[in-house]
Amino acid sequence: MQNNAIDIRYTHFSSKLSDRHWVDCLYRLPEAIQQKITRYTRWQDRQAALFGKLLLLECLKEYDYLSDCLDDILFGRYGRPYLNRNVDFNIAHSGEYAICAITNAGRVGVDIEKIKTIDLSDFEQSMTAEQWKNIQAAANRHKTFYQYWTIKESALKADGRGLSFPLSEISTNGGKAKLNGSFWYLREINIAPDYSCHLATNIEHPEISVKEISFIGKGVGAFGPFGVRGKRHRAGSIELAAYGARHKAKGRRPVGGSRSVPKAFET
Numbered sequence: 428m429q430n431n432a433i434d435i436r437y438t439h440f441s442s443k444l445s446d447r448h449w450v451d452c453l454y455r456l457p458e459a460i461q462q463k464i465t466r467y468t469r470w471q472d473r474q475a476a477l478f479g480k481l482l483l484l485e486c487l488k489e490y491d492y493l494s495d496c497l498d499d500i501l502f503g504r505y506g507r508p509y510l511n512r513n514v515d516f517n518i519a520h521s522g523e524y525a526i527c528a529i530t531n532a533g534r535v536g537v538d539i540e541k542i543k544t545i546d547l548s549d550f551e552q553s554m555t556a557e558q559w560k561n562i563q564a565a566a567n568r569h570k571t572f573y574q575y576w577t578i579k580e581s582a583l584k585a586d587g588r589g590l591s592f593p594l595s596e597i598s599t600n601g602g603k604a605k606l607n608g609s610f611w612y613l614r615e616i617n618i619a620p621d622y623s624c625h626l627a628t629n630i631e632h633p634e635i636s637v638k639e640i641s642f643i644g645k646g647v648g649a650f651g652p653f654g655v656r657g658k659r660h661r662a663g664s665i666e667l668a669a670y671g672a673r674h675k676a677k678g679r680r681p682v683g684g685s686r687s688v689p690k691a692f693e694t
Contacts, residue, residue: 537581
């Protein structure tokens with residue numbers, strides 16, 4: 428494994444797991460994590476949260492962690508989860524996708540959002556003046572908004588302070604996000620046409636591996652997921668034309684679904 432490697436694993440689902448398959452998957456996780464997952468009201472959110480944790484488990488196995496490693500998850504000052512100082516990871520989910528990023532070379536944050544038609548004026552105060560101007564001038568304003576939103580939240584998640592830092596103070600320029608004097612390198616992850624997804628990291632030239640994992644089938648059991656496909660590639664630079672962001676504004680969030688914990692630090 429290269430010393431600048433970042434591994435990204437994602438999964439897609441469009442239907443509800445059978446009860447038996449759900450139990451098989453859920454019981455792979457520690458009881459505390461099971462309880463967090465089952466607090467979600469909608470089955471879609473429960474299943475996305477479940478798949479996010481299974482993705483993390485599969486990622487950690489690739490880094491030679493044991494199958495019970497999630498029992499050892501700890502939380503930092505602002506609630507950011509970690510195992511130890513050897514790896515850094517982050518999970519996100521939205522709509523029909525869950526995604527996990529992991530590395531042993533630095534810090535990572537990832538965010539994904541399904542692009543929906545919303546009242547963008549509710550989120551003006553989450554943008555800088557220049558960002559808001561770019562959104563209003565864009566041919567596809569909602570896509571541009573979500574690009575800014577996912578960039579900002581991925582940077583917040585990599586930084587580790589989550590909701591405690593104002594989104595409006597995160598600026599973007601030349602494929603980097605600036606947050607409280609620190610710069611985070613940005614990469615757009617192309618998952619699906621109607622989704623926006625970004626990675627933020629302090630690794631300047633990461634070697635990024637993106638693979639899809641399927642948890643849909645007869646049962647995950649003890650042998651992991653049913654299929655993995657993907658390729659390793661060197662990420663190119665992000666064009667500044669469209670950036671995304673994501674945080675609370677006027678008490679609302681740009682996507683639906685209940686959340687029992689702050690999205691920035693779901694575990």
